[in-house]
Amino acid sequence: MSFMSNRPLGKALIAAAALFVVLCVPALAKKPRNPHWGRPKRSPATAPAGSTGATEHAGAASPRRRLPAGRWRPEVRAAIEELVAAHGKTARSYDDEHPPAAALPFNDLVLVNDVSLAVFQRMVDRADFKFGQAFWQEVPIAYGRQPLRAAYNIFIEEPSSTWLSQPSYHQYRQGFFRAYRDMCSKLGRLECRGWLSKLLIGFNEPELAAYSQTAITEEFQAALGSETVSASLGDRDPVVVRHGLSWVPEMRGLIDLLRDSGFDVWLLDADEQHAFEAAAAQAGFDPSRVQGIRAKIVSGKISSVILPPVPLRGGKANILASQLGRAPLLVIGAGPEDKELLDFAAPGALRLLINGENPELLRIAAEKGWLVQPPFAATAAAQSRGRP
Numbered sequence: 001m002s003f004m005s006n007r008p009l010g011k012a013l014i015a016a017a018a019l020f021v022v023l024c025v026p027a028l029a030k031k032p033r034n035p036h037w038g039r040p041k042r043s044p045a046t047a048p049a050g051s052t053g054a055t056e057h058a059g060a061a062s063p064r065r066r067l068p069a070g071r072w073r074p075e076v077r078a079a080i081e082e083l084v085a086a087h088g089k090t091a092r093s094y095d096d097e098h099p100p101a102a103a104l105p106f107n108d109l110v111l112v113n114d115v116s117l118a119v120f121q122r123m124v125d126r127a128d129f130k131f132g133q134a135f136w137q138e139v140p141i142a143y144g145r146q147p148l149r150a151a152y153n154i155f156i157e158e159p160s161s162t163w164l165s166q167p168s169y170h171q172y173r174q175g176f177f178r179a180y181r182d183m184c185s186k187l188g189r190l191e192c193r194g195w196l197s198k199l200l201i202g203f204n205e206p207e208l209a210a211y212s213q214t215a216i217t218e219e220f221q222a223a224l225g226s227e228t229v230s231a232s233l234g235d236r237d238p239v240v241v242r243h244g245l246s247w248v249p250e251m252r253g254l255i256d257l258l259r260d261s262g263f264d265v266w267l268l269d270a271d272e273q274h275a276f277e278a279a280a281a282q283a284g285f286d287p288s289r290v291q292g293i294r295a296k297i298v299s300g301k302i303s304s305v306i307l308p309p310v311p312l313r314g315g316k317a318n319i320l321a322s323q324l325g326r327a328p329l330l331v332i333g334a335g336p337e338d339k340e341l342l343d344f345a346a347p348g349a350l351r352l353l354i355n356g357e358n359p360e361l362l363r364i365a366a367e368k369g370w371l372v373q374p375p376f377a378a379t380a381a382a383q384s385r386g387r388p
Contacts, residue, residue: 065090067257070250076352076373080254080330083350087329089262099264102330103320103341106269106276108375109334109354110251113242115279116196116271117180118219119212121241123199124176127156128211130202138198138304143179148172167232174231177239189337190312193270197293198304200272208302212278219245220282245279248376255283263330265289268311268319268341291319312337317344334375336361342370 064085067077087093087100094100107114123129131152139145154168163169184192200208224244231238258265267280268291276292277285296305309315317340320328327346333339333353339361342351353365356374365372 065257065261068250068253070253071374071376072250073373076371079350079371080257080352083330084257084261084263087263094262096262098326099262100330101264101266101320101324101326101328102258102332103266103268103316103328104251104330104332105334105338106267106271106280109248109332110255110267110283111248111279112224112246113219113244114271115216115219115245115275116193117242118245119215119272119275120180120196120199121177121243122215122218123211124173126160127152127172129199131156132202134201134304135199138195138201139179140183143183144175148175148179151175170229171231174229174235174239177229177241178237181239189270190310193293193312194306194310197272197295197302197306200295200302201304203302204300205274205297205302208274209278212272212275216245216275216278216282219243247283250376252283258330259284264324266291266320266324266328268292268316270310270312270337288323291316291323314340316341320344333361333370339364342368 064081065088067080067084069077072080085091089096089099104110107116129135136145136149139148151168151172155163155166155172158166180192180195183195203211222244224242224246226240226242229239229241255265265285266289267276267285269276271279271292273290273292273294277287277290280290281287291311293310294307296303296307298305309318311319316338320341321344327344327349329346329349331338331342331345331349331351333342333351334355336358338353342353345351351368351370352373353361353370354373354375355361356372362372364370
């Protein structure tokens with residue numbers, strides 16, 4: 001029997017179907033519209049690196065980029081993550097041509113110890129400076145030029161294998177390290193850090209770059225520690241020098257997060273430029289984003305003329321203003337010489353002081369609303385070390 005032959009049954013089925021549609025349509029109409037309907041789908045070629053093809057500002061379920069916890073204070077870590085979410089490359093306002101910038105120091109912040117001192121100490125230990133009249137003129141008389149030169153002239157005539165047994169070698173070594181220490185204490189960091197660069201007079205740039213690379217590589221391979229350098233037994237004025245270089249994991253994690261999120265990260269510190277570049281290159285930094293102390297090149301050789309601005313105090317802000325052309329959205333400071341850089345940050349920027357020992361800085365941070373994070377790097381235990 002066909003369906004059409006039973007007209008009453010057919011009419012009943014049609015009526016039931018119509019009633020089902022009437023009852024269901026209002027319920028379907030209440031379903032919220034998918035915000036991605038009608039929008040072009042981002043192709044893998046245009047999606048930001050590390051994204052899943054949809055951005056947070058578009059309502060996607062892309063997870064917020066996280067900073068490895070480490071020893072960060074929870075409020076500091078949260079503020080950094082919020083900054084990255086608001087201004088990183090998944091944000092609606094992100095501009096590839098003008099990405100947000102971050103600026104931070106290097107020594108005893110991003111890594112433990114000091115890259116310029118690593119090169120200086122190696123040159124002292126191995127007597128690798130370009131010793132000559134021009135070099136000795138850069139050693140102030142008030143900081144031991146004559147006794148240092150006299151000591152050098154004695155031990156340099158002997159094989160290097162015997163230097164450790166030469167009293168003159170120990171006098172020379174302690175004298176150079178003491179001169180740097182006293183110059184920093186009495187004249188300030190601008191003078192003593194510039195002095196480290198002036199002592200490189202006579203090197204050509206490729207030669208200095210290669211030397212710096214060797215010194216930095218050796219110090220990264222060495223154990224962290226310190227050494228007491230004496231001119232003789234019973235020395236009443238020994239000098240403590242530090243050895244070894246090591247990355248601070250929290251800071252490396254922060255740099256990785258910022259760069260993965262599209263931030264333009266700059267390093268600024270009072271380091272001789274070649275040494276600074278050699279160390280920063282191991283973290284993947286382009287030389288253009290590494291700003292240190294530069295000397296004038298004369299006839300292809302490093303001179304003792306230091307080119308302004310020096311990346312100390314206001315010099316850091318001057319470098320960013322001229323090289324970057326805009327104020328950074330994240331600025332990290334570690335000492336008094338970073339105050340002007342912290343002040344230079346853009347309106348609404350995140351200013352972070354990583355310092356827990358300077359009362360004046362902590363007072364300023366409290367007044368200006370800077371975030372404060374205790375330093376990460378622990379002081380390495382002293383250990384005896386034979387040189388060279």
